[in-house]
Amino acid sequence: MIDVLIFATLNGLVTGLLLFLLASGLTLIFSMMGVLNFAHASFYMLGAYCAFSIGQYTGFWPALILAPVLVGGFGALVERYGLRHVHKSGHVAELVFTFGLAFLIEQAVQSFWGADTKNYQPPALLDFPLFTLFGQDFPAYKAFMLLVSIGIFIGLYWGLTRTRTGMIIQAATSHPQTVANLGHNLPLIHTLVFGAGSALAALAGVLAGPVLTTFPGMAATLGSIVFVIVVIGGLGSLTGALVASLLIGLLQSWAIAVDVGMADLLHWVGVEFPPDHPLKDIWRLSLPQLAPVLPYLLLVLMLIFHPSGLFGKREG
Amino acid sequence: MSLLQLQAVHKHFGATRVLEDVSLNIEAGERHAIIGPNGAGKSTLFDLVSGRHRASSGHIVFRGRAIDTLPPHEIARLGLARSFQISSLFPRLSAFENLRCALLRPQGFGLSMTRLLPRASRLNACADALLEEIGLAARRDVLAGALSYAEQRTLELGLALASGAELILLDEPVAGMNRREAEQAIALIRRVTQGKTLLLVEHDMGAVFELADRISVLAGGRVIATGTPTQIRANPQVQQAYLGSAMTEDTPHA
Amino acid sequence: MKHLLPWIVFALLLLMLPWLFPSVLGISILNEMAIAIVFALSYNMLLGQGGMLSFGHAVYFGLGGFMAAHALLGMELGGPIFSVTLIPLVAGGFGLLAAVLIGSFSTRRAGTAFAMISLGVGELLAALALILVSFFGGEAGISGDRSLGPAFLGADFAQDSQVYALAAVWTFVSTLAMYLFTQTPAGRMANAVRDNPERAAFLGYNVQRVRLLSFIVSGFFAGVAGGLFALHYEILTAQNLSTTTSGNVLLMSYIGGVGFFTGPMIGAVVLTLINSVLSHYTELWLLYLGLSFVLTVMFLPQGLTGLLMMHRTPWRRGRLRSLLRPYLLTGIPATLCLFSVFALLEMLHQGSGSVMFFGLALNTEQPWAWLGALLLAIAAAYGWRRSLPSLREAWRSASQEDAP
Numbered sequence: 001m002i003d004v005l006i007f008a009t010l011n012g013l014v015t016g017l018l019l020f021l022l023a024s025g026l027t028l029i030f031s032m033m034g035v036l037n038f039a040h041a042s043f044y045m046l047g048a049y050c051a052f053s054i055g056q057y058t059g060f061w062p063a064l065i066l067a068p069v070l071v072g073g074f075g076a077l078v079e080r081y082g083l084r085h086v087h088k089s090g091h092v093a094e095l096v097f098t099f100g101l102a103f104l105i106e107q108a109v110q111s112f113w114g115a116d117t118k119n120y121q122p123p124a125l126l127d128f129p130l131f132t133l134f135g136q137d138f139p140a141y142k143a144f145m146l147l148v149s150i151g152i153f154i155g156l157y158w159g160l161t162r163t164r165t166g167m168i169i170q171a172a173t174s175h176p177q178t179v180a181n182l183g184h185n186l187p188l189i190h191t192l193v194f195g196a197g198s199a200l201a202a203l204a205g206v207l208a209g210p211v212l213t214t215f216p217g218m219a220a221t222l223g224s225i226v227f228v229i230v231v232i233g234g235l236g237s238l239t240g241a242l243v244a245s246l247l248i249g250l251l252q253s254w255a256i257a258v259d260v261g262m263a264d265l266l267h268w269v270g271v272e273f274p275p276d277h278p279l280k281d282i283w284r285l286s287l288p289q290l291a292p293v294l295p296y297l298l299l300v301l302m303l304i305f306h307p308s309g310l311f312g313k314r315e316g
Numbered sequence: 317m318s319l320l321q322l323q324a325v326h327k328h329f330g331a332t333r334v335l336e337d338v339s340l341n342i343e344a345g346e347r348h349a350i351i352g353p354n355g356a357g358k359s360t361l362f363d364l365v366s367g368r369h370r371a372s373s374g375h376i377v378f379r380g381r382a383i384d385t386l387p388p389h390e391i392a393r394l395g396l397a398r399s400f401q402i403s404s405l406f407p408r409l410s411a412f413e414n415l416r417c418a419l420l421r422p423q424g425f426g427l428s429m430t431r432l433l434p435r436a437s438r439l440n441a442c443a444d445a446l447l448e449e450i451g452l453a454a455r456r457d458v459l460a461g462a463l464s465y466a467e468q469r470t471l472e473l474g475l476a477l478a479s480g481a482e483l484i485l486l487d488e489p490v491a492g493m494n495r496r497e498a499e500q501a502i503a504l505i506r507r508v509t510q511g512k513t514l515l516l517v518e519h520d521m522g523a524v525f526e527l528a529d530r531i532s533v534l535a536g537g538r539v540i541a542t543g544t545p546t547q548i549r550a551n552p553q554v555q556q557a558y559l560g561s562a563m564t565e566d567t568p569h570a
Numbered sequence: 571m572k573h574l575l576p577w578i579v580f581a582l583l584l585l586m587l588p589w590l591f592p593s594v595l596g597i598s599i600l601n602e603m604a605i606a607i608v609f610a611l612s613y614n615m616l617l618g619q620g621g622m623l624s625f626g627h628a629v630y631f632g633l634g635g636f637m638a639a640h641a642l643l644g645m646e647l648g649g650p651i652f653s654v655t656l657i658p659l660v661a662g663g664f665g666l667l668a669a670v671l672i673g674s675f676s677t678r679r680a681g682t683a684f685a686m687i688s689l690g691v692g693e694l695l696a697a698l699a700l701i702l703v704s705f706f707g708g709e710a711g712i713s714g715d716r717s718l719g720p721a722f723l724g725a726d727f728a729q730d731s732q733v734y735a736l737a738a739v740w741t742f743v744s745t746l747a748m749y750l751f752t753q754t755p756a757g758r759m760a761n762a763v764r765d766n767p768e769r770a771a772f773l774g775y776n777v778q779r780v781r782l783l784s785f786i787v788s789g790f791f792a793g794v795a796g797g798l799f800a801l802h803y804e805i806l807t808a809q810n811l812s813t814t815t816s817g818n819v820l821l822m823s824y825i826g827g828v829g830f831f832t833g834p835m836i837g838a839v840v841l842t843l844i845n846s847v848l849s850h851y852t853e854l855w856l857l858y859l860g861l862s863f864v865l866t867v868m869f870l871p872q873g874l875t876g877l878l879m880m881h882r883t884p885w886r887r888g889r890l891r892s893l894l895r896p897y898l899l900t901g902i903p904a905t906l907c908l909f910s911v912f913a914l915l916e917m918l919h920q921g922s923g924s925v926m927f928f929g930l931a932l933n934t935e936q937p938w939a940w941l942g943a944l945l946l947a948i949a950a951a952y953g954w955r956r957s958l959p960s961l962r963e964a965w966r967s968a969s970q971e972d973a974p
Contacts (some may be wrong), residue, residue, distance in 0.1 A: 036682055036685075036686070076955065082864070082868065085868050086867060086868055087872075089867075089871045091681060092617075092621070092623045092681070092872060095623060095682065095685060095863065095869065096623065096820065096824060096867055097867045099625070100821075100822065100863040100864040100867055101864060102862065103817065103821075103859070103860045103863065104860035104861060104863070104864050106860075107854075107856045107857040107859075107860045108860075110855070110856075110857075110858060110913070110920045111854050111857045111918075112918055112919060118596060179697065192647045196663070202907045209877060212665060220813075223692075224689060224693045224813070227689060227690075228690065231686050233688075279704065281701065281702040281703055281704050281705070282702075285701065289701050290701070293697045293698060293701070294692060295691045296690045296691075296694035296697065297694060299686070299687075299690040299694075300675075300690050300694060301677075303675070303683070303686070303687050303690070307678075307679070307683065
C-alpha cells in the first residue's frame with residue numbers, strides 16, 4: 001500500500017506541475033486581457049507535435065528549445081492579428097474566437113500530422129530508471145519533468161516580482177490605463193504575454209508528449225482540466241493556479257491508485273446490496289472510475305459554494 | 317414617519333472612509349437635493365440606498381422597513397427607482413423597448429410567458445406616451461447604444477421615471493446637458509414627480525434651487541447642513557465647504 | 571397578415587422539401603436539419619437572446635435523447651406503450667428537469683463564469699455517461715425501436731419519411747413557440763438582462779430568475795431536439811451529450827448569426843449540408859469548417875444572416891445592382907485565392923502521390939504543382955486586397971441614406 005501511495009504522490013506531483021505550466025500561462029493571459037483562452041491547450045499540443053517533428057531532424061534537446069519558441073511566435077501572431085481584431089466585439093466573442101481556434105488547431109493537427117498516435121520517445125539520455133523502490137522503477141525522464149517545471153516556476157516568480165518587465169506586466173494587469181499613460185506600449189505587452197504564455201504551454205507539451213502520448217485529442221483531454229484549475233484556483237491568481245494544479249494532479253493520481261469502491265465502503269459498514277439493484281451503477285462506483293470526474297465535480301462544487309475560487313480576488 | 321430614513325450610516329471601502337455617521341430623513345412628497353463637493357460621497361449614498369453597495373454600519377429604512385440588507389431588485393419592488401450618473405441603458409434594445417422594459421413591472425406584466433408584447437396595447441401606448449413626454453418620439457426605434465449623449469441622458473431619466481415608483485433617486489440628471497436641454501429636463505422631472513418623492517444629487521445649482529424643497533449638504537462624508545434653499549444659501553459652514561465658488565455661480569458647468 | 575407571411579413560407583417549405591428531395595439520403599438530411607434547427611434555436615435562447623455563452627448545451631439535448639431512447643426501449647421490454655408522436659415531449663420534459671436542476675446554480679452569473687460552469691457540467695456529464703452504464707448504455711449506447719407504438723393517422727413511423735412528417739410538425743411548433751417566447755415579457759427581459767443586468771435589477775427584476783426562466787425553456791427545447799434525434803437514429807450514445815456536440819451547436823448558431831432569430835436556423839441548415847455533402851468530397855472538411863468558423867467570428871460577427879441583412883438598405887433603395895460589379899471584382903480573386911489555398915492544403919494533407927482537386931490531378935511529387943498553387947494564391951490575394959477599397963466605397967454609397 002505504502003509503495004502505491006509513494007508512486008501515486010510522485011506521479012501526482014509530475015502531473016500537477018505540468019498542469020501548472022499550462023495554468024500559469026492561462027492565468028497570466030486572463031489577468032491581463034480578461035479572456036480565458038480556450039486554445040491554450042492547443043498550443044500545448046502544437047508544442048508536442050512540433051517537438052516530435054523537429055526532434056526527428058535534430059533530436060530532443062534542440063527541439064526542447066525550438067518548439068516552444070516556434071509556438072510562442074505563433075501565439076503572438078494569433079494575439080496580434082486574431083484576438084485583437086475580435087476584442088472590440090466583447091468578451092463573449094473573444095471566448096468564442098479562442099474556442100474556434102482550438103477546434104481549428106485540432107483539425108489541422110489531425111489533417112497534417114494524422115489521426116494516429118505519434119511515436120514520440122523520451123531522449124535516450126534520460127531513458128533509464130532513476131531509482132527503484134519496492135521493485136518499481138521511477139523513470140529519470142519524469143524527474144527531469146519535475147525539475148524543469150520547478151525551474152520554470154521559480155523563474156516565473158522571480159521574473160514577475162524582481163525584473164522591470166515583470167513589474168510592468170504586473171502593473172498592466174491591475175492598472176492598464178496608468179501603465180499606458182506612463183508611455184508603455186500596452187498592446188505590445190499583451191502580444192508578448194500571450195506569446196510567452198503560449199510558449200510555456202508548448203514547453204509543457206514538449207515535456208508531456210513522450211509520457212502522456214502525442215495524439216490529436218491531447219489538447220481536449222487536458223484543456224478542460226486546465227480550465228478547471230484556473231477557476232478553482234481563482235481566476236487571475238498565480239498562487240491559486242499552483243495550489244489547484246497540485247491539488248488536481250495529486251487527487252487524480254491518488255484516486256487512480258487507491259482501488260476502493262462504493263461496495264467496499266458499504267460492505268465495511270455492513271451493508272450488502274443485490275447485484276441487480278436498479279442503482280447498481282452507483283453501488284459499483286470505484287475511485288479509479290471517478291478519477292476523470294473529480295476535477296469537474298470539484299469545479300461545480302466550488303462554483304456553487306465559493307465562486308471566487310481558492311485565491312480569487314475578482315469575480316469572473 | 318419619514319418615507320426614507322438613514323440612521324447613522326457609515327461606509328468605508330478598505331481604509332477609505334466615504335460616509336461617516338450620515339443620518340437623513342426624507343419626507344413623503346418632498347423634493348430633496350443632496351449637494352456637496354466632488355468626492356463628498358453623494359453617489360455612494362445613492363448606491364447604499366438603492367442596494368448597489370451595503371453600508372458598513374447603520375440602518376436605512378424605507379416605508380418603515382429596513383432595506384440595508386436587501387438586494388437591489390427587492391428594494392426597487394418596494395417602490396424605489398433610480399437613475400445613474402453614467403447612463404445605464406439596454407444598449408441593444410431600442411429607445412421604445414428600453415422604456416417598455418421599465419414599464420413591464422409597474423403595469424403588472426412581470427415575467428409573464430403567456431402575454432404577448434405586441435398585443436399589450438395599453439403598455440405600448442404608455443411607452444409611446446412616455447417617449448413623447450421625454451421628447452424622444454422621433455428616435456423611437458433607434459438602439460439605445462446609438463443615441464446621442466444627451467438623448468441617452470434623457471432616456472436614462474425616462475427609465476427612472478417610468479417605474480412610477482414612490483421614491484425616485486436621480487443621480488446628476490442634467491449633467492452634461494446644455495442650458496436648454498437642462499431646462500427641459502427640469503420641467504420634465506417637475507411634471508413627472510408630481511406627488512412623488514424625489515431625492516436628487518446634482519452639481520448644477522440652477523437645477524437644485526429650481527427643484528428642491530430641501531437641501532442637504534454633504535462634505536467629507538458627513539452631512540454638514542440640511543434646510544430650505546434659503547437657509548442653505550445663508551449657512552456660513554456651507555459657504556466655507558464650497559469656498560464660495562459653486563454657490564454664487566448660477567450658470568451650470570456644461 | 572404581414573407577420574404571418576414568414577410562417578406560411580416556413581410551413582410550405584417544410585411541406586415541399588420532401589417532394590423536392592425524396593431520396594433516402596434527402597429525407598435523412600432533412601430530418602437532421604429539423605433536429606439541428608430546434609437544437610440551435612434553443613441554444614440561441616441562451617447565447618443570442620440571453621447573453622449566456624454555454625459550452626454544455628448538449629447535456630439537455632443528450633439527456634432528453636436518452637430519456638426518449640429509454641421510452642422506446644421500454645415499449646420493447648414491456649413498459650408503457652404510447653404514441654411515439656409524444657416522444658419529443660417526454661424528452662423535452664426531461665431536458666427541462668435537468669435545466670431546472672443545473673440552472674438553479676449556473677444562472678447566478680453570466681459571462682465567463684457561466685461559460686465555465688456550463689463547460690464543467692458538460693464535461694462532468696460526459697464523464698459520468700461512461701460510468702453510469704445502466705442509464706447511458708456505456709460504449710454501445712441505448713437503442714430502441716420507434717415503430718412499436720400505436721399507429722398515428724395510419725403511420726407506424728418505421729420509415730424515415732414518416733419520421734420527417736413528425737419532425738416537421740415538431741419543428742414548426744417549436745420554432746413558433748420559441749419565437750413567441752421572444753415576444754413575451756420574459757423573453758424581452760432576457761434581452762434586457764443580457765444588455766445590462768444591473769439596470770434590470772434596479773427595475774425590480776431578480777436577474778437570476780430572468781436567466782433561469784430562459785435557461786429552463788431552452789433546456790426543454792434542447793430536450794425536444796434530443797427526442798427527435800432519438801426517433802430519427804433510434805440510438806443515443808455518450809457522444810451525443812459530449813462537449814463536441816455542444817461545440818457543434820455553438821458553431822451552427824454563430825455561423826448563422828446569433829443576433830437574429832432566424833440566424834441559428836440558417837446556420838443549422840448550412841452546417842447540416844456541409845456535414846453531409848462536403849464530407850463526401852474531402853477529408854479536410856472539418857478543417858475548412860473550423861477555418862470558416864474562425865473567419866466568421868473575426869469578420870462576420872453577425873454571421874450569415876447579418877451578411878444578408880446588410881443588403882436590406884441597398885435593396886430598399888434599389889441600389890443592389892450597383893454592388894454587382896465590385897462584388898465580382900472582389901469575388902473572383904477571392905475565390906481563386908481560396909481555391910489555391912485549399913489545393914495547397916489538400917496536397918499537404920496527401921503528403922505523397924497525387925490528389926484529385928476539382929477534376930485536377932495535382933501531383934505532390936512535382937514542385938510545379940506546389941509552386942503554381944502558391945503563386946496563384948499570392949497573386950489572387952494581392953488582387954483581392956487591391957479590390958477591397960473600391961468595394962468598400964461602392965458599399966458605402968449604396969447603403970448611404972439619401973440626402974433629404
